[in-house]
Amino acid sequence: MKNFLLNPQQTTAGLTPTSSLQRGVAQGWQQQIGSGPGSLADFFKTASNQAQMQGQLQNQMIGQSGPRFASATGQLQSQAALQRATDFDMFSANLANMFGQQQTAALQGAGQYDLGQQGMQAQLMQQLLAALLQGGGITQDPAFTSQPSWMSQLAGAGASIAAATKSGG
Amino acid sequence: MTDTAHVFAVPYVHNSPEKLELIVNACCEHRPWFDDPTWRDPIQRRTATVLYLSDAARSPNRLWEVWAGANLVGLLILNKVTVHTDAHCHFIFFDHKLANKRVLCLNAMQWAFEHLDLHRLSVEIPTYARALANFARKKLGFRYEAEARTPSWPKDAKPLSTLASCLGSRRHQATLYEGQWHDVLLLSITRQEFTDLHARPTIQRTDRPDAAVTSGTTVGTTDDGVHEELPPQSSADDSGSNPYL
Numbered sequence: 001m002k003n004f005l006l007n008p009q010q011t012t013a014g015l016t017p018t019s020s021l022q023r024g025v026a027q028g029w030q031q032q033i034g035s036g037p038g039s040l041a042d043f044f045k046t047a048s049n050q051a052q053m054q055g056q057l058q059n060q061m062i063g064q065s066g067p068r069f070a071s072a073t074g075q076l077q078s079q080a081a082l083q084r085a086t087d088f089d090m091f092s093a094n095l096a097n098m099f100g101q102q103q104t105a106a107l108q109g110a111g112q113y114d115l116g117q118q119g120m121q122a123q124l125m126q127q128l129l130a131a132l133l134q135g136g137g138i139t140q141d142p143a144f145t146s147q148p149s150w151m152s153q154l155a156g157a158g159a160s161i162a163a164a165t166k167s168g169g
Numbered sequence: 170m171t172d173t174a175h176v177f178a179v180p181y182v183h184n185s186p187e188k189l190e191l192i193v194n195a196c197c198e199h200r201p202w203f204d205d206p207t208w209r210d211p212i213q214r215r216t217a218t219v220l221y222l223s224d225a226a227r228s229p230n231r232l233w234e235v236w237a238g239a240n241l242v243g244l245l246i247l248n249k250v251t252v253h254t255d256a257h258c259h260f261i262f263f264d265h266k267l268a269n270k271r272v273l274c275l276n277a278m279q280w281a282f283e284h285l286d287l288h289r290l291s292v293e294i295p296t297y298a299r300a301l302a303n304f305a306r307k308k309l310g311f312r313y314e315a316e317a318r319t320p321s322w323p324k325d326a327k328p329l330s331t332l333a334s335c336l337g338s339r340r341h342q343a344t345l346y347e348g349q350w351h352d353v354l355l356l357s358i359t360r361q362e363f364t365d366l367h368a369r370p371t372i373q374r375t376d377r378p379d380a381a382v383t384s385g386t387t388v389g390t391t392d393d394g395v396h397e398e399l400p401p402q403s404s405a406d407d408s409g410s411n412p413y414l
Contacts, residue, residue, distance in 0.1 A: 080190075087193050087219050088186040094223035095183060 174238035176273050178245050181222075181232040191241055192234070193218055195263040200298075202261070204345045224248070230284070235262065235273065243270070245277050247285075255357075256281060257291050260301070267304045274309055275367065282360050291357045295344050302354055310366040311356040313338035 183189070196218045201208040207217050225232040225246045235243035243262035250256040258281070260274055278290055292311055294302045305311040312318065316334035320326045329337065335354070342350035358366075 083215075084186045084190045087215070088189050090216070090219050091183060091189060091223040091226075094220050095227055097227070 174240070176235065176237045176242070176269055178233040178235045178273060178277060180230050181226050181234050181244075183223075183226060189219075192222065192244065195241065196222070196244070196261070199261060199263055201346060205348065206345070222246075233277065235270070237264070237269075240264075242266070245274070247281055249291075250285060253286050253288065255289050255291055256285060256287055257293065259292075260305075267300065267308070271304075271308045278309065278358070278363060279367065282363060287360065289357050289359045290363075291355070293340070294354045294356065295346060296339070296352045296354060297346055302356070305356055309358070310363060311358045312362070314355045314357055 181192075193215060196202070197211075197214055203214065203217050203221075207213045222232060222244075225248050228250070231247045231250070233245035234241060235245060242264045243260070246259035246261070247256050248259070258274075258278065260270070262270055281287055281290060290311075292305050294305060296302075306313075313331070313334035315329045315338050316331055317328045319328055338355045339352040340355065341352055343353040344351050
């Protein structure tokens with residue numbers, strides 16, 4: 001709003017009028033400030049072109065190809081969609097090992113979770129392991145649950161029997 | 170979401186940008202798991218998180234989604250795998266609830282021992298993550314590297330107490346968290362220790378309400394040196410008031 005009051009032509013010049021009211025306002029401003037070369041309107045036109053180009057550039061950067069003056073919500077959704085796609089693509093690229101290990105390690109810092117060369121080693125070893133185990137479950141899709149495993153259930157049952165035997169005897 | 174929701178883990182499948190976004194957002198909002206310089210910059214944080222997760226997912230069954238009913242509540246990660254020997258476990262729970270994840274973690278550990286033919290599993294926990302360290306030790310059976318274990322060398326060395334091993338089993342100032350350098354605790358569990366522990370009824374006993382993860386020091390009265398704290402010794406440096414236990 002502050003910019004509009006200080007420089008209304010610059011603020012509104014990049015807009016594509018979408019209503020008769022907007023067109024009326026724009027025409028009013030044009031009449032107020034003239035339209036010849038070197039006039040205030042010319043100055044504003046140059047400035048507004050720059051602003052428009054900047055806006056287009058911003059739109060390209062955030063992947064927004066629609067109307068320039070979308071709602072803020074729409075812009076946020078667009079940014080989120082771009083972020084989502086970027087994350088997914090980056091994940092996919094790294095899965096395909098397109099990122100260097102050193103680059104990955106550098107981005108992740110030298111904290112407690114650094115990977116070093118282990119990622120690559122693990123991948124190679126995985127192949128070895130799969131060959132060694134010959135389908136012993138590596139390629140299956142297991143699922144963990146919060147239910148006690150059969151082993152622990154067996155152990156629990158055994159303990160109960162032992163306790164019952166002990167107390168009974 | 171209630172604590173009674175069925176908790177389960179499934180291998181991550183890279184097929185949905187929306188699901189990945191959910192996971193990455195949750196990771197980025199979770200407590201810092203990278204050093205300050207990476208964590209403080211939102212772009213670096215996100216990039217590092219994506220790369221870290223995708224690195225884990227390069228091999229099948231290394232990155233697991235944890236769900237409680239219809240809610241994504243965490244991740245299980247296995248990395249730094251040395252075949253037939255060792256792997257590093259990472260347990261990340263976005264709902265900050267550890268108590269209802271114990272059996273899930275044990276089942277995951279058992280799966281890792283069996284399917285990766287590991288001799289041991291390791292975890293590294295920064296000293297500021299006390300609750301997680303307690304959970305790993307008291308609920309899952311991890312020990313400090315030197316805790317109550319006979320070293321392979323020197324031959325005449327005796328196992329260390331919990332306190333001594335707590336002080337010795339760490340990487341010194343290995344992570345920068347909120348402007349301070351913190352040590353990282355080194356814990357592990359061997360396959361034999363896990364089997365012995367898993368076969369004991371005491372592993373069920375730790376579900377008692379008075380043995381909550383965030384509770385204070387629990388001094389064991391049994392011969393179980395894994396789930397319970399070792400009895401304090403008489404030496405001066407083994408006082409029972411150590412805040413790290």
